[in-house]
Amino acid sequence: METEIIEDIKPSHNNSDSVLFPKETKYFNIKNKQVRSQQFQKAKRELKKEKKEAKKARDREGLPKKIPHTIETLREKDVTTVTDLSLDENELIREDLEHDELSDYYKQSYEPKVLITYSDNPLRKTRIFGRELTRIIPNSVSLYRNRSGVKKIVKSAIKKDFTDILVINENRKEPDGLLVIHLPNGPTAYFKVSNVKITTELRKNHKDITAHRPEVILNNFSTRLGLTIGRMLGALFHYDPEFVGQRAVSFHNQRDYIFFRHYRYGFNDDGTKAKLKELGPRFTLKLRSLQKGTFDSKYGQYEWIIEGRRHSVETSRRKFNL
Incomplete structure (x- = not known):
């Protein structure tokens, strides 16, 4: 043998x-x-x-x-991927988007008004992070929760004509969660927040950020779920940017991680080259759930939710949802 x-x-x-x-x-x-x-x-x-x-x-x-082989280039094609909304084959998706909860914003029938609040007793970095979001998102205010439940906040915000609510959660003295509620009828998305860098951690002089409305760049939201998430994030900002301010915010999706950056751009004298200057803050979002309607943790109907550990959820590292 x-x-x-x-x-x-x-x-x-x-x-x-x-x-x-x-x-x-x-x-x-x-x-x-x-x-x-x-x-x-x-x-x-x-x-x-x-x-x-x-x-x-x-x-x-x-x-x-x-072209180097990366997880992104080898991505498995999702059956809900939308390459071009103008194609005839995507007519049903266009009709769906024209009548969804966010359609009024994209028809420019109202101006966004955003309420930013926190978990109970937020600590310093979380408070600063919320205030910095008010400098980025036009027509937004930052208020403390005062131990009010989210459902109660939603009812109060609707009465005061707010169009969206952001609830910032924290863990170990760091912002670690973001609840985005579109009013009055939803949807509601919950994100895991990581790698938060407030403006003072990125640059010394942060007082030169102007109040001009920024341009919004949504990149690489290619699936049907990704379209909804991108539209929700875009609806937080005014649809008419003030280009004179030369400010831009970007939400870049890569492997289901959404990277947020805030820039000021400028051009050289002949206009052939552009320069970017990061203003801050900087953070990363990871979608955890998308719920129909406004927030309801007990009876809410989820359109999409991630459950359990990675090996029990993802069958392949090359398959992405957004």
Whole structure:
């Protein structure tokens, strides 16, 4: 039996016809560790140089650049992906968007008015984060909750003509959750918040942020769920930006993480190049649930929710929801 096992293990051959047994490396025969390391580093440098020369050769010949394989480029196509809303095949989606809860905003029938509030007894960074959002979102106010329940806040906000509510939750002295409620009929989205950097953590001078209404950039929300989330985030801002202020906010979706940035842009004298200056704050959102109607944790009907641990939810690392 042992003889049969040994006979099944056959050596492999490389291009130089030298035998490479399992677990044997190119520099395995060099006993001195320092010399072995030097030879390995030398080979790495030569390989890097060869790759650089090959790249220059491709550029000289005008060949297209190689696209690296990433999780994003290898993304599995979602059946609800919308490539172009103007296509005939997306007529039902267009009709759905024209009559959903956010359609009045995109018909510019009202101006957004946003209430920003917190969990009970918010600490310093959470309070600053909320106040900074009022500098970014036009026609928004920051108020303390005073131990009021979310349902009570919703009723009060509707009476005072607010169109949206943001509730900032915190954990371990850091903002860690964001509840976005569109009024008066929903929907309601809950996001996990991470990597929060307030303005003072990014730059020293934060007093030069003007009050002009910013432009809003929504990028890479490609599925049906992603369209809804993008429309919800866009509806927080005024639909008529003041371009003279040269301010822009972006929500960039990548692998279901939504990265928020706030910039001021400028152009050189001949207008051929643009420069970006990050103003802050900076944070990342991860969608946890989307609920029909306004917030109701007990009887609410969820359109989408993430449950359990990663291995029980996601069948593939290449499948994304937004």
